[in-house]
Structure formats: structure tokens, C-alpha cells
Amino acid sequence: MSAAPGSGASAEMRAWAPDGLAEVRPGDDLVMLLGALFEAAAPGQRLADGDIVVVTSKIVSKAEGRVVAAVDREQAITDETVRVVATREHAGGITRIVENRLGLVMAAAGVDASNTADGTVLLLPIDPDASARTLRAGLQERFGVHLAVVVTDTAGRPWRLGQTDITIGAAGLLVIDDLRGTVDTFGRTLQASMAAVADEVAAAAELVKGKATGRPVAVVRGLAHLVTDDDGPGARSLVRVGPDDMFASGSAEAYAQGWKDATDGATDAGPSAP
DSSP, rough: OOOOTTOOOOOOOEEOOSSSSOOTTTTOHHHHHHHHHHHSSSSGGOTTTOEEEEHHHHHHHTTOOOEEEEEGHHHHHHHHEEEEEEEETTEEEEEEEETTTSSEEEEGOOOOOOSTTTTEOOOOOOHHHHHHHHHHHHHHHHHHOOOEEEEEEEEEEEEEEEEEEEEEEESSBBEEOOOOOBOTTTSBBSSSSSEEEHHEEEEHHHHOOSSSSOOOEEESSSSSSGGGGGGOOOOOGGOEEEEEOOOOOOHHHHHHHHHHHHHHHHHHHOOOOO
16 A cells, blocks of 8 residues: 655555454453454564454454344344335345444345354444444553554445445544645645545455455554554544435435425425416
8 A cells, every 4th residue: 555755654564364263152252352363373463563453343243242033134124224225126035225323324234144153143233433442452451552443344335346345343543544635746736535544444354354264353564654542533433424425315216205206396386377
């Protein structure tokens, strides 16, 4: 990852995902489990100042007991939903794109059946930012290093095929690198550039974690300039809400609402004069 000269940013980074984390169960102490994992790591892969520890939300959810029976999945999606953005019927049923209670717009409110025991599904953590803060405090105390923690989940994108990991919880990380007001290499003032570095870290870490490898934790090294002294505002600050959300409805839903508004307006106006 490169940066403008003089910014203090690194021009190189590493990422790796250690093996050996046991299956996480409700009530497990993640700080203890991750501490044991990193203590057993090879010398070059032990935690150091400026590292970013990237943890998939699934193991956080498991430790926090966010497990429900698979037969209750549809009700769980409803319970986690704040607002329905779009619904689509398909051969396998109905996909619901919704805003969940964390403000995230996701398929099925983030309720997921992958990498969990048969007959169960996982809900997202109650407060991923708080979970990240707890992990950060515990790992920093245990290892005596200054680091950041990111909690990730997988999400689709409305304009592109495929999914990528995004940050849903963060502590100790500059989640947005606001470049507005700085100049590019040609001396032009940047007007809109805000790098979502937390999501870039999440996606980079997923390349070494994978979906089916049994490695739900990664370390990203070389981005110490993004690691902050305090916990920071967390990943919740990345979410567009209210008037900042320019795509609050799916296309079909927006069309239906527009048609309804138009017909209601015609009815309210009454018959036209002869």
C-alpha cells in the first residue's frame, strides 16, 4: 500500500492468518483464546507495535452466544431488521435486503448459517465496536504492545458481483483517512477523497483468512500510521444514515413508492375541471 511522500505512511504491508484456533463456543474468553494463538506463533508472527488484529465476526458472535436455531432464521432476520430496503423472489425463496439494528444494509440482516454447527445460525454481535475495544484492551495488556482490532463481516455490493469483507467493529484504528483539502501529485486539491481504510484492511485480511480454511483471525502489519492512541469512533461512524443515504430503497420499491405517491396525489387533487 503506497501513500503520498511525507505522509508517514508505509509503502509495504504484510498479512497472515495463523493456524490453530480451537472452535469457539458460547461463553469462551476470546482474549484468552487469541492470546494463546499468538503466543504459539512463529517468532516473526508474534504481535508487535502497530499491528492490526482482524477478527471475523463469527467467532465474536459465537463467544457472545449469538446462536439461534436454524428453524428460527426467518424470525431472527425480522427481529434484527430496522428497515426493509428491498425484497426479491428467486427459486430458493425470498432474499431480504434490510437495514439491521447496527445500521448495516445487508442480505438477511447479517444472519448467517456458514461456519456454524448444523441446525444453527449466527446473529451479528450486539455491539461490534464494543467487542473490538474489549479485545484490544485485553491483547494490549497481555502482550504489552500498541495495536488496533478490527471485527469483520462479509457483505455484497449493490453495483458489483461477489462479496467482500467489511469492517463492522473497530478499536484503535483510523477508520477513514479524510484526504479532502490535500493535494494530489499534480497539485490539484482533493474535494471528495475519503479512503475507507478500515474496509480496505478487512478485505486485505480476508485474502489470507479465507471462508473455509479454519483461520478466522489475521494480522496486518505495516500500517502503524493508522493505529491510534485512543479507541476512536469505531466502525459505526462509517455507516451512511438518514439524508446521507442516497439509495434508501431498492429500485422496485422506489418505483412502487413513486407510483403510489403519484396516484395518491392525483386522487387528492380530485377530478380536473371540464
